[in-house]
Amino acid sequence: MITTTALEEFIGRHRAIFVLTGAGCSTGSGIPDYRDEAGAWKRSQPMTFQAFTGSEAARQRYWARSMIGWPRMAATRPNGAHAALARLESAGRCAVLLTQNVDGLHQRAGSRRVVDLHGRLDLVRCLGCGRTLPREAMQEAMIVLNPGWGDLQAAEAPDGDAELETADFARFSVPPCPACGAVLKPDVVFFGENVPKDRVTAAYDALGRADAVLVVGSSLMVWSGFRFVQAAVAAGKPIAAVNRGRTRADDLLTLKVVADCAESLSFLL
Numbered sequence: 001m002i003t004t005t006a007l008e009e010f011i012g013r014h015r016a017i018f019v020l021t022g023a024g025c026s027t028g029s030g031i032p033d034y035r036d037e038a039g040a041w042k043r044s045q046p047m048t049f050q051a052f053t054g055s056e057a058a059r060q061r062y063w064a065r066s067m068i069g070w071p072r073m074a075a076t077r078p079n080g081a082h083a084a085l086a087r088l089e090s091a092g093r094c095a096v097l098l099t100q101n102v103d104g105l106h107q108r109a110g111s112r113r114v115v116d117l118h119g120r121l122d123l124v125r126c127l128g129c130g131r132t133l134p135r136e137a138m139q140e141a142m143i144v145l146n147p148g149w150g151d152l153q154a155a156e157a158p159d160g161d162a163e164l165e166t167a168d169f170a171r172f173s174v175p176p177c178p179a180c181g182a183v184l185k186p187d188v189v190f191f192g193e194n195v196p197k198d199r200v201t202a203a204y205d206a207l208g209r210a211d212a213v214l215v216v217g218s219s220l221m222v223w224s225g226f227r228f229v230q231a232a233v234a235a236g237k238p239i240a241a242v243n244r245g246r247t248r249a250d251d252l253l254t255l256k257v258v259a260d261c262a263e264s265l266s267f268l269l
Helices: 004-012 049-054 056-074 080-090 105-109 135-145 197-209 223-234 261-268
Strands: 017-021 094-099 114-116 119-126 132-134 184-188 212-216 239-242 255-257
Touching: 004 212, 004 239, 004 255, 004 261, 017 080, 017 223, 049 056, 056 135, 080 094, 080 105, 080 261, 094 197, 114 197, 119 135, 132 135, 197 223, 212 223, 223 239, 239 261
Parallel strands: 017 094, 017 212, 094 114, 212 239, 239 255
Antiparallel strands: 119 132, 119 184
């Protein structure tokens, strides 16, 4: 098995590293992930953009579950993996940190050169006028409109979701945009939705300036992240990955460490 010593040597050889992180970077903070070590789904697939925008019932179900799950999500704190990557940036060794996560934990750990590829869960965006508002404001509005729902108990799920299956979601009232009355959506990229072009462009620009790629806690099963590894291979850039299980890019990697993200990166601290 490849040890973290090899990872330390890999990072030591490179001065401008393109870092790509996934759910495995945040599981140490208590946030569940979607996939098992083989890269397969271990729970129902998340909400799609088409379902959310096309069905009031889907929006009621999403926001009711989110109302239960959000307090736990908001209370999470960065773990050692986030802290180590923030230290890598402060040492001037990180070209960019591109994260597939929507939890904002990299920024809370001190990273500043971050591209939130899939958006941020702590913001809500209106699909009508484009206005954004804090997720906490949405939470307060839902609590007012739905007395008693905040007392329900449910198992935690990824990205602030909750396993709430027995409730009558048809009774749940979803607040409209306070400015125009249109539909509010978490400011994250759902499955079936395109990543905004400016984020993709910023990531490719940073990849062009990097001399190596480090993948932390991602199976790379989603194309939005995997394409950057493919681009790195085409450009002849070496790629290291830290992940507990299989990745889609296993046959493309220069180095792979199968271990916990925080433990593997602890030498940076």
